[in-house]
Amino acid sequence: MIDQKDILKTIDMIARQNLDIRTITMGISLFDCVSGNADVCAGRVYDKITRKAKDLVRTGEAIENEFGIPIVNKRISVTPVSLISQGCGDYVKFAHAMDRAAHEMGVDFIGGYSAFVQKAATAAEAQFIDSIPQALSETGIVCSSVNVATTRAGINMDAVKRMGEVIRESAELTAAQGGMGAAKLVVFANAVEDNPFMAGAFHGTGEGDCVINVGVSGPGVVKAALESKKGQPFDEVAETIKTTAFHITRMGQLVAREASRRLGVPFGIVDLSLAPTPAIGDSVAYILEEMGLETCGAHGTTAALALLNDAVKKGGIMATSHVGGLSGAFIPVSEDAGMIHAAETGALTLEKLEAMTCVCSVGLDMIALPGDTPAEVLSAIMADEAAIGMVNTKTTAVRLIPVPGKQVGDYVDFGGLLGRAPIMPYNHNSPKEFIARGGRIPAPLHAQRN
Amino acid sequence: MRAIVSVLGQDKPGIIAHISHALYEANANILDITQTVLRDEVFAMTMLVDLAAMKVSFEQLKEQLGAAGAKIGIEVRLMREEIFNSMHRV
Numbered sequence: 001m002i003d004q005k006d007i008l009k010t011i012d013m014i015a016r017q018n019l020d021i022r023t024i025t026m027g028i029s030l031f032d033c034v035s036g037n038a039d040v041c042a043g044r045v046y047d048k049i050t051r052k053a054k055d056l057v058r059t060g061e062a063i064e065n066e067f068g069i070p071i072v073n074k075r076i077s078v079t080p081v082s083l084i085s086q087g088c089g090d091y092v093k094f095a096h097a098m099d100r101a102a103h104e105m106g107v108d109f110i111g112g113y114s115a116f117v118q119k120a121a122t123a124a125e126a127q128f129i130d131s132i133p134q135a136l137s138e139t140g141i142v143c144s145s146v147n148v149a150t151t152r153a154g155i156n157m158d159a160v161k162r163m164g165e166v167i168r169e170s171a172e173l174t175a176a177q178g179g180m181g182a183a184k185l186v187v188f189a190n191a192v193e194d195n196p197f198m199a200g201a202f203h204g205t206g207e208g209d210c211v212i213n214v215g216v217s218g219p220g221v222v223k224a225a226l227e228s229k230k231g232q233p234f235d236e237v238a239e240t241i242k243t244t245a246f247h248i249t250r251m252g253q254l255v256a257r258e259a260s261r262r263l264g265v266p267f268g269i270v271d272l273s274l275a276p277t278p279a280i281g282d283s284v285a286y287i288l289e290e291m292g293l294e295t296c297g298a299h300g301t302t303a304a305l306a307l308l309n310d311a312v313k314k315g316g317i318m319a320t321s322h323v324g325g326l327s328g329a330f331i332p333v334s335e336d337a338g339m340i341h342a343a344e345t346g347a348l349t350l351e352k353l354e355a356m357t358c359v360c361s362v363g364l365d366m367i368a369l370p371g372d373t374p375a376e377v378l379s380a381i382m383a384d385e386a387a388i389g390m391v392n393t394k395t396t397a398v399r400l401i402p403v404p405g406k407q408v409g410d411y412v413d414f415g416g417l418l419g420r421a422p423i424m425p426y427n428h429n430s431p432k433e434f435i436a437r438g439g440r441i442p443a444p445l446h447a448q449r450n
Numbered sequence: 451m452r453a454i455v456s457v458l459g460q461d462k463p464g465i466i467a468h469i470s471h472a473l474y475e476a477n478a479n480i481l482d483i484t485q486t487v488l489r490d491e492v493f494a495m496t497m498l499v500d501l502a503a504m505k506v507s508f509e510q511l512k513e514q515l516g517a518a519g520a521k522i523g524i525e526v527r528l529m530r531e532e533i534f535n536s537m538h539r540v
Contacts (some may be wrong), residue, residue, distance in 0.1 A: 001498040002454070002531070006538040008494055011456055011527060066508055066531030163474040247537045254536040 009340025016222035019248065020070040021255050023108075025196030027186065027203035027211040027268065028052045030112075031081040038090035042097040045084075047078060049101035049110075052265075054209050057106040059262045063255055071255070071276075072217075072417070076102055076114035077201035083382050086124040090105040095135035095142045102203060111201035113144040116191070118153040119440070127299030129159075132166050136181035137173035143199035149189035149386035151393045155441040161188045164379030164435065168402055171371070175404035178412040182364065182401040186432040187382050189389030189396045190313070191209045195268050195325040200362075210369060211268035212260045213325060215317075216252035217275045218244075220282045222308075226290040237291060238311045245272065245315030253320040269324025271375050272316035276336035279420035284308070284329050285338025285348075295339050297348030305329060306359035326395060334414065335366055344422045351379075351427075358388055363396035366417050368412045369406040377401065380431035383441075451501045452481070452509075452531040455515060459524025461493035469497070469526060470520040471484045485525070498531065 013019040015089070033044035045381045053076050059353065081094045087092075093114050102110035113135055132144050146163055150154040167187075171179030171396045186200040193204020196213040225244045229236050260267035276284045285296035287355050288304040309328040317323050331353065335338045339418030342348035357363045363385045369378075382398050403412045406423045413420040466485075473480060478499045485495040500508055504511060512528045519526030 001485065001496070002534045004486065004494065004496045007454055007456055007534055008458075010534055010537055011458075065512070066530050067533045068527055069533060194463040212485060241495060250531065250536045253512045 011220070013221045014069060017218070017224045018277070018279055019218045019221050020072050021214060021252060022216040022273070023075050023077040023196050023213035024056070024071055024255070024259050025077055025201055025213045025215065025263065026053050026056050027077045027194070027207055027213060028079075029203055029207060029209045029423040034084050037342055038088035038093050038157045041085060041088055041091040044095060045078070045172055046097040046101045047099065049078065049215070050104055050276050053105045053107065059259055062065040062262070063258050066125070066350040067255065069251060069255065073108040074106070075196065075198060075305055076105065076110045077203045078110065079203050079205070080112055080116060082115035082125050082128040083205065085128065087121065089127070089400055091128050091131040092138060094133045097137035097141045099142045105139070105347070105364055109141045109143055109198040111143040111145065112145065113197050114202045115140050116147045116160045118147050118150045120156060121159060129162060129166060132170035132185065133181060134174050136184050138206065141415065143201065144182045145186040145188055145202060147188045147191040147199045148382070149390050151190060151390050151447045152443055154443040155189070155386045155390060157383065157435070157441055158438045160379050161435050161438060163382060164375035164377070167378050167400055168289065168375045169400045172404055177374050178181055179304065179371070179401045179403045180414060183399065183414055184396045186399050189386040190394060192325060196271050197273065197275065197326060199399060207268070208266060210265045211262060212256060212265050212267060213268040214256035214259070215271040215273055215275065215325060216248050217273065218248045219274045219276050219284045219287055221248060223281070223283070223287045223290050224272060226287065234307060235311050238307055239307060241311035246313045246319045249316035249319035267322070269322045270316075270320040271325025272320070272323055272327040274311055274329045276314055276330065276332065276339070278335055278337055278340070279419055280337050283338035284331055285337045285342055286335050289338060290295050293341055295345065296342040297352050301352065302355050305331070305356050307363060309359055319406030326361045330362060330365060331360050331411065332355055332365035332399070332422070333367050334419040335417060340421060341420070343424055350424055354384060357385060357396055358392060361395070363389070364398045364400065366421060367400050367416065368406070368423050369402045369426055370407050370423055371386065371402050373402040373426060374432070376430070376432045376435040377426055379435045381426070383435070385442070392393060453499055453501055454529055454531055454534060455499055456473060456499040456527045456529070457493070457495040457519065457524055459493055459519070459540065461487050461491045462522065463523060465493060465524060468518045468522055469495070469515065472514050473499060476511045477503050478511065479503065
């Protein structure tokens, strides 16, 4: 029999350190739903999602029950809707079809109300992007993403400009829910095709008909492991994180394989992300503080996060046959008790977060800003993030929420996994003329790799 | 299918009797038992059980073990063996 110490260690990780599978996400291709008519196409979308995902939640719950490991979310991602709906118009109908199907399947979120405009947008894509605020305000669990930059294409600054406005409109149309629409909208650079995490999940064009991707989590487990390494050199810190990430990922691999087998759907990837939740003890910021920082945001935070992000990948990569998604450490402010505290006390600023996104797995995530933040400021923050992603050949993103009617010092509470955030201040010097230029920022020299 | 029954709680007489009786009633076969008293008289027991001839469903056995544990104030978990093997064995 396996060693009793290992059994008790696993139970402790689950019961007291919030170890969980964050999500089982089923990716579904919608290419076979294409039609020139919005009603026909949206009808096919609904039918395909409900046919493919009918057993997803039940299977997730059965695995949870038998293996004793919590699976926090069951989700669906679909082919970017802008690709299958071009020429149909009435894009919001697709969001409604997705929402209805997802509710019926009992999943937590559905992603893929998405567009790819890193070089330029077609007329249909521009209309699709215009529909995002309405789509997010009229649906409950549909998530949207727009890719505005890649290392190969550069940054589409026309799209960046428009997305600043779209974020504002999305927040304004959902003012009664604290601007929740903007919390379901991600703007990417170098978006990945197999990300199981929301709000940026979509089923990429290179994917098959249906796939199971799993996102692991477990910042609390890493923090607990580091508690026994106080004062020890970073070599020891990195080794401890790697070992812990290995254990966590092995569990993710088992769940992914089991879900794939039971559903009869191919296994795609395990995303090795440390995804925090607002629960105490489930925080990435606390890991950084455990490394010796008084508060997350102190000088040294970027270095600490760089070590964490790298060690998580190194530890996890041997534990699964296919790594993918975003893999690394997330730093969503409203979803992390330590980040919330650091932002409240002023230790963690937008500028420091931007620096952290150079070395974390994604970008500026779940950041609440004053409701009157101008669209061009949102666009400029987005441009900075896209530049970091483009130049460093990594995924970056922004999920900014200009919370209607709120000012610095106020709070917004989205509830659940999305958490609660203090409204953060931004730099008030205007980037208006910079954003008004439009056009493209060319791809960097190192994009020319062939 | 094999699973691990883990028991955690204050040490007291009858823990093994209660848990093994619940397993016997479900026709689950105990393959191995390890027990220790951890700090402050916290009792920890892990059992490897074979559920191939089990008369009830996995979920029912889980409930019955939980109920048997609750009677004597201890925490009982039933989890498939693979989770531990996959996490701790390469």
